[in-house]
Amino acid sequence: MAFDFDTLTNRLDTDSIRWDTFDHNKVLPLWVADMDFQSPPCVINALNNRIQEGIYGYTHSPNHLKHTIAQYLLEHYEWKVDPDWIVILPSVVSGLYTTVQQLTTTDEETLIPNPVYHHLRLACTSSHRAFKEMQLEEQDGRWVLPSNKLQHLISNKTKLALFCNPQNPGSTVCTNKELQEFGNFCVENNLWICSDEIHAGLILDENKKHIPLASISKEISEKTITLMSLNKTFNFPGIGLAWAVAETPVLRKVIQTGLDQTIAPPSLLAYTATMAAMKEGEPWRQELILYLRANRDLIYKKFDTFQDLSVATMEGSYLAWIDCTKLNHQYPYQLFLEAGLATSPGSQFGQDKFVRLNFGTQKSRLHKALSLIQSSIKL
Ligand SMILES: Cc1ncc(COP(=O)(O)O)c(C=O)c1O
Numbered sequence: 001m002a003f004d005f006d007t008l009t010n011r012l013d014t015d016s017i018r019w020d021t022f023d024h025n026k027v028l029p030l031w032v033a034d035m036d037f038q039s040p041p042c043v044i045n046a047l048n049n050r051i052q053e054g055i056y057g058y059t060h061s062p063n064h065l066k067h068t069i070a071q072y073l074l075e076h077y078e079w080k081v082d083p084d085w086i087v088i089l090p091s092v093v094s095g096l097y098t099t100v101q102q103l104t105t106t107d108e109e110t111l112i113p114n115p116v117y118h119h120l121r122l123a124c125t126s127s128h129r130a131f132k133e134m135q136l137e138e139q140d141g142r143w144v145l146p147s148n149k150l151q152h153l154i155s156n157k158t159k160l161a162l163f164c165n166p167q168n169p170g171s172t173v174c175t176n177k178e179l180q181e182f183g184n185f186c187v188e189n190n191l192w193i194c195s196d197e198i199h200a201g202l203i204l205d206e207n208k209k210h211i212p213l214a215s216i217s218k219e220i221s222e223k224t225i226t227l228m229s230l231n232k233t234f235n236f237p238g239i240g241l242a243w244a245v246a247e248t249p250v251l252r253k254v255i256q257t258g259l260d261q262t263i264a265p266p267s268l269l270a271y272t273a274t275m276a277a278m279k280e281g282e283p284w285r286q287e288l289i290l291y292l293r294a295n296r297d298l299i300y301k302k303f304d305t306f307q308d309l310s311v312a313t314m315e316g317s318y319l320a321w322i323d324c325t326k327l328n329h330q331y332p333y334q335l336f337l338e339a340g341l342a343t344s345p346g347s348q349f350g351q352d353k354f355v356r357l358n359f360g361t362q363k364s365r366l367h368k369a370l371s372l373i374q375s376s377i378k379l
Helices: 041-053 065-077 092-103 117-123 177-187 218-223 247-255 268-280 282-303 332-339 362-377
Strands: 085-087 111-114 130-135 136-137 142-144 160-162 190-196 224-229 242-246 317-323 355-357
Touching: 041 268, 065 085, 065 268, 085 092, 085 247, 092 160, 092 190, 092 224, 092 242, 092 247, 111 117, 117 130, 117 160, 160 177, 160 242, 177 190, 177 218, 190 218, 218 224, 224 247, 282 362, 332 355, 332 362
Parallel strands: 111 130, 111 160, 160 190, 190 224
Antiparallel strands: 085 242, 136 142, 224 242, 317 355
């Protein structure tokens, strides 16, 4: 491998949310979704160069940024996007909140998946928007959204559906057919869609690729705001830049609400990091995927020996959604924490009997985490 993913990185004294929340002498913290790897050398070099200039004045988005993003989307996802459809944002999360606040009123309803990344739910509750949950089902070892079981959730108040693909925490990468079914369901019921695709660059399954929901058809594209970012893939969420793609002008207007007013623009370092990753980060990303696949396989292997724990197929990202139902323990998260491993509690995503393990870490740390899980359960 040309890049080093094995050497332990130091996360102490770096104000890391993940590493500072627990006593690192007692707890291995594999919860919040950032990775323990350095960003690619091309990103580090570009940031170093920018820092060395020593001038950090008000900075606009680079002139070529939207064109470069459009080119990136074409190359990676065969998705043809007009650069004018792109709106630059500081984060995906701010995009989720803006969308919910602008596309629904307090009398209207939103659909969200369950389980799902907690900010999709919080985007609704924080602005007093009612929501209905679309339950994912495990089918053939994958967490899927059965579109034929959604109709009963719809009323004349339902205006918006929030979607997450690749799925966090379920790790599913939707197929073309699944996307068609979900997108068509939304179009037929006249729902706006906000599709969080932040994990798009992290497809682990050898037989899968990321397909943007809005690339399925013009009808779906016209209803959709797609939220994307390279923060996860290249591991610089602390720098932060995201973008929205919206073909429909009214949706572009919606997603710009508050930008440069209550919502600050990305920092100049975010532009630098994102441009460098897009232009030169691909060799690193390819190796990262190989490393994460090997970590995923370690988890599969170990979980084969656990009777009371299971994981579904991990198709994308570096998050294992662990089903602890058979453990018969009231708080599986607490059980692992007491053994010295911090996971994310399933309740955060809407399922109490699950935990989410972040395996975007060095192999030796993952081995330790799996041993801690083993020591905390009866085999
Ligand atoms: C599905 C999903 N969306 C959004 C985010 C956060 O994105 P950002 O840091 O750009 O706000 C995360 C981070 O874990 C995530 O998993």
